[in-house]
Amino acid sequence: MRRNRGAGARLTPGWLYRLCLVCLVPGLSLAASTLPGSPPAPAQRDPISPVPLQAAVDPKRLALGERLFGDVRLSGGHARSCATCHPLDRGGMDGRPRADMASANPPPRNTPTIFNVSLSATLNWDGGANDLAEHAERVLLNPGLMNATWPHLLATLQADASYVTAFGAAYEAGLTQANVLDALASFERSLLTPNSRLDRHLRGERNALTAREQEGYRLFRSYGCATCHQGINVGGNMYQRFGVFSEMGAGAPGMPVDLGRYYVTGAPQDHQAFRVPSLRNVAVTSPYFHDGRDRTLEGAVERMARVQLGRTLSQEETRLIVQFLHSLTGEYRGRPVAAPRKAP
Numbered sequence: 590m591r592r593n594r595g596a597g598a599r600l601t602p603g604w605l606y607r608l609c610l611v612c613l614v615p616g617l618s619l620a621a622s623t624l625p626g627s628p629p630a631p632a633q634r635d636p637i638s639p640v641p642l643q644a645a646v647d648p649k650r651l652a653l654g655e656r657l658f659g660d661v662r663l664s665g666g667h668a669r670s671c672a673t674c675h676p677l678d679r680g681g682m683d684g685r686p687r688a689d690m691a692s693a694n695p696p697p698r699n700t701p702t703i704f705n706v707s708l709s710a711t712l713n714w715d716g717g718a719n720d721l722a723e724h725a726e727r728v729l730l731n732p733g734l735m736n737a738t739w740p741h742l743l744a745t746l747q748a749d750a751s752y753v754t755a756f757g758a759a760y761e762a763g764l765t766q767a768n769v770l771d772a773l774a775s776f777e778r779s780l781l782t783p784n785s786r787l788d789r790h791l792r793g794e795r796n797a798l799t800a801r802e803q804e805g806y807r808l809f810r811s812y813g814c815a816t817c818h819q820g821i822n823v824g825g826n827m828y829q830r831f832g833v834f835s836e837m838g839a840g841a842p843g844m845p846v847d848l849g850r851y852y853v854t855g856a857p858q859d860h861q862a863f864r865v866p867s868l869r870n871v872a873v874t875s876p877y878f879h880d881g882r883d884r885t886l887e888g889a890v891e892r893m894a895r896v897q898l899g900r901t902l903s904q905e906e907t908r909l910i911v912q913f914l915h916s917l918t919g920e921y922r923g924r925p926v927a928a929p930r931k932a933p
């Protein structure tokens with residue numbers, strides 16, 4: 590289901606349609622499409638679609654994956670679990686600027702929220718993985734992250750009769766390496782956060798958004814934020830250089846520059862390109878950016894306008910966009926997604 594793409598290389602049907610409009614009716618603006626009988630203008634279509642209310646995941650595999658996700662015995666030394674860095678009761682991320690992990694190339698990065706991860710077309714800040722099971726294995730075996738080994742991990746789970754029974758019930762082949770990864774991935778696919786107020790608005794519910802949030806959404810589209818942050822996950826489906834209009838220069842203070850997608854492809858145009866992150870639940874997943882350089886959403890929005898669009902927003906415009914971004918907070922198991930506790 591996932592494909593890698595080069596930086597910025599994405600033509601949505603909307604864009605193709607826009608290009609066609611330009612080539613077929615030169616001189617006419619997008620208003621041309623409001624002529625009688627013509628289809629709605631792409632600019633008027635919503636660039637964002639709602640999260641499904643439920644994920645189709647086998648309940649036994651989901652339950653098993655949930656247990657594995659929170660089990661510290663999956664790490665060498667039994668020191669941490671996936672949930673240590675992706676706590677589900679706290680936004681699905683750890684609240685730190687950068688994760689507590691040993692890593693050189695790339696340097697440690699901000700932990701993305703695990704919520705809605707299956708709705709992104711590619712994984713990690715640099716799109717270095719495409720498949721949840723394959724990604725989980727890499728995390729488990731990474732000495733700087735979970736530092737596990739398969740023989741030790743499988744022996745640990747095998748020694749726990751309740752795991753053996755649960756794997757036997759969920760999978761024909763029982764407890765195997767592949768099924769450990771599949772259970773984790775199944776659970777991750779279940780981590781959807783539907784029912785954000787924006788989604789309710791998109792589903793046609795009146796008054797789901799306040800007038801100010803609607804104005805913020807309008808600005809988000811008219812300034813062009815939605816050309817990058819769009820689709821079902823409001824991001825997660827393309828790569829862009831961080832700093833289209835001005836260079837970001839060095840990374841966060843004291844941090845080496847992160848070359849982003851370049852580590853994955855080695856292609857010059859991918860130097861410091863990053864996956865456009867999802868903005869779902871963004872109000873509760875501070876700090877922001879791959880290196881956690883901004884703690885406030887206001888700061889992140891101003892930076893985006895300046896760096897990606899070459900625009901300076903007024904304070905009022907920033908406030909409106911931030912208010913709109915707050916409407917992207919969804920629900921997990923019927924409760925609003927909450928912010929992480931303060932970083933240690």
Ligand code: HEC
Pocket residue numbers: 658669670671672673674675688689690695697698699700701702703706709711712713714715721724725728729734735773777
């Ligand atoms: C020490 C903290 C830490 C632990 C433990 C951890 N993660 Fe993560 N996780 C991160 C960081 C940091 C990233 C971003 C890595 C990057 O972009 O290079 C990430 C990224 C991810 C992503 C991709 C998210 C996205 O938006 O693309 C998934 C999926 C994920 N982790 C799942 C897991 C699973 C499953 C486990 C347990 C097996 C786990 N993580 C354990 C810190 C952690």
Ligand code: HEC
Pocket residue numbers: 809812813814815816817818828829830831833863864865866867868871874876877878879880886889890893894897898910
């Ligand atoms: C040219 C593409 C592009 C445009 C346009 C753009 N962004 Fe971004 N946005 C990105 C990329 C790429 C990142 C990740 C950069 C990084 O961390 O290195 C990002 C990150 C963010 C983040 C941080 C998310 C997080 O979880 O860390 C926010 C908030 C954000 N953008 C909001 C906006 C807003 C608001 C606008 C319009 C004013 C906008 N963006 C316009 C590409 C874009």
